[in-house]
Amino acid sequence: MLNMDKKLLKREEEGKVIRVGIVGAGQMGRGMVTQMVLMKGITPAIVSDIKIENAVHAFKYAEVPDEEIVEAKTLEEANAAMEAGKYVACEDANFVSQANLVECVIDATGVPDVGAKVATDAMRNKKHVVMLNVETDVVIGPYLKKLAEEEGVIYTGSDGDEPGAVMHLYSFAKAMGLNVEVMGKGKNNKIDYDCNPDTVLEEATRRKMSPKMLCAFKDGTKTMVEMTAMSNYTGLIPDVIGGHGPKTAPGTEGIKELNEIFKLKEDGGILNKHGVVEYVNGIAPGVFVTVSTPNAEIAYQLGYHSMGPGPLWTLYRPYHLCNLETPLSVARAVIEGDATCVAKDGLVSECITRAKIDLKAGQTIDGIGGYTTHGSIATAEESNAKGYVPFGLVTKNAVMKQDVKKGTLITYDMIDLDKTTLIYKLRKEQDAMYGRHVL
16 A cells, blocks of 8 residues: 555546445444545545435545535435535445446445345446445355456455455565464454344443444354455465364563464464464454464574564554555555455355254344344355354345254254345345355
8 A cells, every 4th residue: 555645636637537426324434434535636426325314424424515415315316416516325235336436335334135136236337336235245256256357346355344454464474485384363242152232232232332343243243254365365264164263462462472372273373273373362453464484594583573482473564544545445446456355266265154042944134233143254264164154145035944053063954044135136146156056
């Protein structure tokens, strides 16, 4: 991202401001709009939300004057307003994908099926896509990557979100010739598998968050989704289903502990193998890679530079600004024609579905941030072999075919999924691309 400030300023001075469309004006979208208004060379030209007042309020948080905000009821109104230099708020996400002046679309909804539609519609209208909705990416990322290539646009994950933030460290280490043995993120609270939107309601209200979003953080689903994305971007895999999640001291002291914790078991650590993704309780909110080198001189140099005695060393970024950094991925896609992070050809890992409570045959269940299930992580190889259900395919219309106990990893033979969703259909196409015929 070096010199991006200069590149954006040049766009501003040349009158080539990047016009961005954003779908979803909750906490993530709202902050993103505000940040983008403050930047040079880029602007949140149009924002959609199922509640148009959320889109309007996003602009108002950014201190956009009322007379500069247009509530568009038709695509024609949206196009005319943007051409007049106004900010557009709307309910219909199709306006974002189809607007004449929009160069890049961001999905910030967090809803897997919505993300599938926003991304495919935008790319088929020749617009780049930055996917802040990692829940979609871990289900159909390879399909969306291939579609982007066919349409001649960029599809990418987002800077700021943990998978995007840690990719900078990963790329830095790989460029230096270091071996990345572990890649991961900190978690700032212990996983509570029993939480639901009701148990977190008071905290969510206080923090101006959706209860479902907060629940998805607390029950570990977001962590598992993020680790799955890291795996699919790099080829690293989980050491065990769900990861180990070791606990460390906070901050710098915790980082030093990782050099010992992430040794192999035969060397006194916790890992069965290296080349893995992991999460850690204690070093939040940052991201890290733990590296090694086969060269004695480089090992000496790392020790000399106060990185520790080895044989493992940890590079740590003590923050990730999530939605506030997303505009940088837009700039990278539009200006440099490059992705921040994108899935390999074919999934490496899968975010799978675990029962949060005892479930009964005939029971309708829900998905992310809900009452009945939460996400975990497994290798795609194991998931395929055992028929684990991708968590992003679970919707409120999914019905259990049999009783299962709390903690059970749900397989396809246990559940009737909603086969009418777009993400289900695209996942079926993606599976066929790679010779997998489960759905």
